[in-house]
Amino acid sequence: MEGTDSDGILGILSERAIKFLDDSTEEALPERFIVPRNENLSFEDFGGYPDIASRARELIELPLKYHDALNEIGARPIKGVLFSGPSGTGKTLLARIIANHADAVFYAINGPEVLSKWYGQSEEIIRRIFEDAKKRERAIIFFDEIDSLATQRSDESHEASRRVVGQLLALMDGFSSDTNVMILGTTNRPQDVDSALRRPGRFDWHIDFPIPTKRDREVILTTSGRKLRLTKDMPHLWVADRTESWTPAELAAIWTEAALLAVSDGRRALLPEDYIGGYERVAKQRMEPRG
Ligand SMILES: Nc1ncnc2c1ncn2[C@@H]1O[C@H](COP(=O)(O)OP(=O)(O)OP(=O)(O)O)[C@@H](O)[C@H]1O
Ligand SMILES: [Mg+2]
Incomplete structure (x- = not known):
């Protein structure tokens, strides 16, 4: 079954009334996306691919840990890392393990869910999560199946997706040198992720998950x-x-x-x-x- 057919999902949902956030959910919102630690999940659960696990830690954990030192050196910050590879190669699993391991607040956003469950509010939710993350000492914002959220903005592409991509671009470009936030995305269709998001200063670091040897x-x-x-x-x-x-x-x-x-x-x-x-x-x- 094709689980990420966002066009199909939107086709049905766009007929529904759009719900707006009420005051009670408003305050709690970004926290709802924070992943609590899971003691039962560690790097020992990620088998094989030794280079992938160590590269992921290097690209995600090191820049968060040595944010100030890298700033002093003057290195261009790593803002976004994209995990790509066929379905079932462990992209989501590794992200979940990193969530447990990294000394950072970890927000998880599931692409299809944020478009369907919060249709009409996706950009607002993403904006609030970024705001919340920026206040933290270290944070990771994880977009699982980002292709469903940020498809190429072609003429036929859906208006919601177009706005989400625009929002993400603006938020990532708006990071200051104090912002210690890493954006992590996964996709099994990297060609469907909007090319503007793959340009330098955005998701310009890739880790490919191949079929195992x-x-x-x-x-x-x-x-x-x-x-x-x-x-x-x-x-x-x-x-x-x-x-x-x-x-x-x-x-x-x-x-x-x-x-x-x-x-x-x-x-x-x-x-x-x-x-x-x-x-x-x-x-x-x-x-x-x-x-
Ligand atoms: N490296 C691994 N070592 C052990 N088990 C693994 C590994 N990679 C994947 N698995 C198993 O496969 C399951 C599915 O992996 P996961 O959901 O991370 O795949 P994915 O790459 O995110 O796929 P999709 O692109 O469809 O989302 C995991 O829950 C785990 O049981
Ligand atoms: Mg996955």
Whole structure:
């Protein structure tokens, strides 16, 4: 299913009455987007891709931590970092881990949600979040699936999206040297993110999440199974050998299928045969056409 068809969403929602914020929600608004810390999520949950994890920390955590030092050196500030790559490669996961780890207030904005749930108020919400973030010592504003919010402003592109892009551009350009805010976006359709947003001084830093290599797959399999109750050594290499072109999300799904096989067999821990059975099930699903 195509989950980010914003045109489709807008087509339906534009027929609805636009709700305005009332006074009670007004005060609390930016806080609603702050992500609380989750003790159960850490860099250990992000398997494989060692360069991506360290590059992300370098581009996001270092500039926030050494904001003043970088200012003194006179370096051009890093304002926006874009994670791109196919669906299921762990972009949202890594952002969530960074939220837990970075010593910064983390606001998460889901592109499709902010357009649908708050249709007609998206720009106002974004503006308030930026205002709130600027007051913090360090802050990260995260736009998940930013392509749904900031598509190319072509003639046919929707008016709401056009205004959101304009708003984002103005807000990012309006950062002063005191502003210690990093903007992070994810997309699996980088070509759909408005090109003005990709220009220098905006989202000009990219991290690409590729399809994992065999070595990555082995680590992702180990990582995504590490909290499960396993009876014996598991044949990670055997599975990694057979999962060329699989995404991390598909690899992680093997464990869910394996657990279903184990419980339906009356067990409370996984055997290697459950793991292999899980692999076979996901492999079969992958072969079936989607729709
Ligand atoms: N590097 C990884 N290590 C372990 N598990 C992973 C990894 N990447 C992804 N996963 C698993 O896949 C799931 C989906 O990943 P995620 O939602 O981050 O993908 P995404 O790149 O944001 O996809 P989309 O573009 O569709 O939003 C995660 O919740 C996790 O279970
Ligand atoms: Mg995602």
